[in-house]
Amino acid sequence: MEDMTRGGWLEVEFIYPRDWTIAAESGGMAEAYMRIDSPKAPKIEIKWERIKKGAKIYPHTIVNNFIETYKKNAKRKTKVEILESGTLRVCDHKAVFTRWKAESEVITLAWICNEENKAFLLGYYLEPGEQWTDISSWLAPGIVCHTASEYWSYRLLGTEFKIRKGYWISKRTLMVGKVTLLFKNKDGASLLLHWSSFARELLAKHQDLVKWFRRDGPKEVKEVIKTVPGDKLKINEAGNEATFESKDSKGLIVRKVIHEALRMWHDQTNNRIFLTCYSGPESTFSDLELLEKSITVEIE
Structure with missing residues (x-):
């Protein structure tokens, strides 16, 4: 159709x-x-x-x-x-x-x-x-309320991505040109997805991704990673990607590895800045990779 x-x-x-x-x-x-x-x-x-x-x-x-x-x-x-x-x-x-x-x-x-x-x-x-x-x-034939797949598909404003089953939307900001979605699951993991349109204009204003993040990045990142040291945000040579990653062990009796990661990149084809963020058990860190690999944009 x-x-x-x-x-x-x-x-x-x-x-x-x-x-x-x-x-x-x-x-x-x-x-x-x-x-x-x-x-x-x-x-x-x-x-x-x-x-x-x-x-x-x-x-x-x-x-x-x-x-x-x-x-x-x-x-x-x-x-x-x-x-x-x-x-x-x-x-x-x-x-x-x-x-x-x-x-x-x-x-x-x-x-x-x-x-x-x-x-x-x-x-x-x-x-x-x-x-x-x-x-x-x-x-009626177009409705899918259950699936054997391990993830749910989301689509908004021409952007499609996948979230592993078990996560729910905890917080959202849906604005024209700026979207932030915070997902959580019962095991204490948090996943954040953000995108901003007009990336070229934003980067011309802020000079690079790190400065954009510090001045105009989504505030919800602090709900996932409490502190992102500015000097630990690594930006690549091309200047179109910046990352931060850390691991920490918590628990006096049963030690649990908490994995934190932040990534932002300039999607030049679609003129957007994307940002993803994860905090949670090491065992579900792949949920972040699934999200990032699944992002596609179709301007309708």
């Missing part, structure tokens, strides 16, 4: 029209939410919550509860008309949907992903002239 693009965010992958964008998102550990907008209006909302393994939660109950909550909370007593109900397949799961109408026509879709122990709720807002049979032909 030439007019479609694949997205990935907060442990869900999906497809949507190329001129739509992820306009809002939150959560990432026990629950998550995201909204995808067309140039004119909100179109898709996706929400998931982790559930206890074996919990008795049913898709039709989720859909009915959502519609009943809408009726209860509606500012105006708008009549709700149920137009259609049915089932379809989403990532090999049986999903239940209801097409209903209040002020506008809405599809509410729910399913349970036992592989990830999550309950999903999706809303699609139909515009006049749109047909659910056409929308469902690309929306």
Whole structure:
């Protein structure tokens, strides 16, 4: 489908029209939410919550509860008309949907992903002239809520990367031209990814990568590595990459090696500065290498 693009965010992958964008998102550990907008209006909302393994939660109950909550909370007593109900397949799961109408026509879709122990709720807002049979032909088959892969794919503003499963977004700053994402896992490891656009202009202003980092680099680095000695940031001869790395043993009885690393580089092709950072056990240091090798940029 030439007019479609694949997205990935907060442990869900999906497809949507190329001129739509992820306009809002939150959560990432026990629950998550995201909204995808067309140039004119909100179109898709996706929400998931982790559930206890074996919990008795049913898709039709989720859909009915959502519609009943809408009726209860509606500012105006708008009549709700149920137009259609049915089932379809989403990532090999049986999903239940209801097409209903209040002020506008809405599809509410729910399913349970036992592989990830999550309950999903999706809303699609139909515009006049749109047909659910056409929308469902690309929306449902494009959703990936579980995968046998060891990582999740993320895609934002034309930048795609992979994060090993087990990490969740702890903190984020999403701005045009400047993105910072901090991931953490239950074993105490932290992964940070940052990119800044207009790299040539930034480096002309700050002279080199190290000076850019000291003056304008992401403050979240200090949440991963408490102190980055300026004299230990090594910049290569070409001036397009700077690195810092250290190892330390902690623990009085059981000694654990903590590996810290910081890397920044000038992606001249895409005119961006990328920065990655890791702090955590030596055994999961390869998670940083996986992230760095997976970064790709596609300017749409």
